[in-house]
Amino acid sequence: MMSLPDFREKQILFIEARYGAANALQFQNDNILYKKDGVNTNRISCFKIFAIFIIGNFTMTSSLVKKCKQYGISLFLLSDNFQTYAEISSGLESNFILRDKQYKFENEFEIAKLLVKNKISNQLYLLKEKNNPMDYKKEVSEMEEKIKNAKDEKELLGIEGNYGKNFFSEYFKMMNWIRRMPRTKFDINNVLLDIGYTFLFNFTDSLLRLYGFDTYKGFYHKLFFQRKSLACDIMEPFRCLIDRQLLKANNLGQIRTLDFKYEKGKYVLEFEEQQKYVRIFLETIMDNKEEMFNYVRDFYRFFVVEEKDFPVFAINK
DSSP, X not given: OOXXXXXXXXXXXXXXXXXXXXXXXXXXTTEEEEEETTEEXXXXXXXXXXXXXXXXXXXXXXXXXXXXXXXXXXXXXXXXXXXXXXXXXXXXXXOHHHHHHHHHOOOHHHHHHHHHHHHHHHHHHHHHHTTOOSOHHHHHHHHHHHHHHOOSHHXXXXXXXXXXXXXXXXXXXXXXXXXXXXXXXXSHHHHHHHHHXXXXXXXXXXXXXXXXXXXXXXXXXXXXXXXXXXXXHHHGGGHXXXXXXXXXXXXXXXXXXXXXXXXTTEEEEOGGGHHHHHHHHHHHHHHTXXXXXXXXXXXXXXXXXXXXXXXXOOTTO
């Protein structure tokens, strides 16, 4: 199991296929090589990699896949629109003690409440950080009381939805915000949030797999075919990182309408501009990777050592 000092040295590797070239990844002498048209272009030590995101068409050797499993490196294969279509994850699937506790945990609704409370608390802090004149402590107290009194998942979902709607409309007001519509790509804001959340989701899933969680078995997000419900659960308190980074990128003038094209009713990021936006979101994930690692570690301890408190991810630290 990876320790925090080891994790601190790890990096996320983003590799994008060069259009019109023969792109290949190979393993050699404890290094991963990137080859373009048969020529070595770059290399990095396997000891420094936590996860690799590969966008576009690549050729990979079976030796590379084997070594990634050996070194605990997760591979994510993404299409040009950043949707994950395949993965090779490395984790402790054999941790049957943890999974037994996970499957038999009875009070799932209480965990769901804690996750939603953490998520909304971070959203309220972002509004306060943006110089919103609201009384932050009062808003948090009122929100916590509503969640405490929620009688079922449906009511909890309604509370989360109302706060989320108000948060997005206020936080991104200066960005001509319309509404949040995942995967529809009907405007640039939603395209960028989809990109950021996709990387955040995969990173969260990798952290959970380090400890052997079954990421398909969630608490707030219920079992659904091919949905990693636990990864969806645990990324909820982390979403604020992507929200903050999007607003920051807009304020710095990094988002340009010319970087996108509109076709068949959807906005699509131009191929030549993909690396810029991927770098924007991966930057905030790497800046906060230790805090996220600690959160998942404490979530693991919550199950294994029953007297441990449920963790909190606070963006205001």
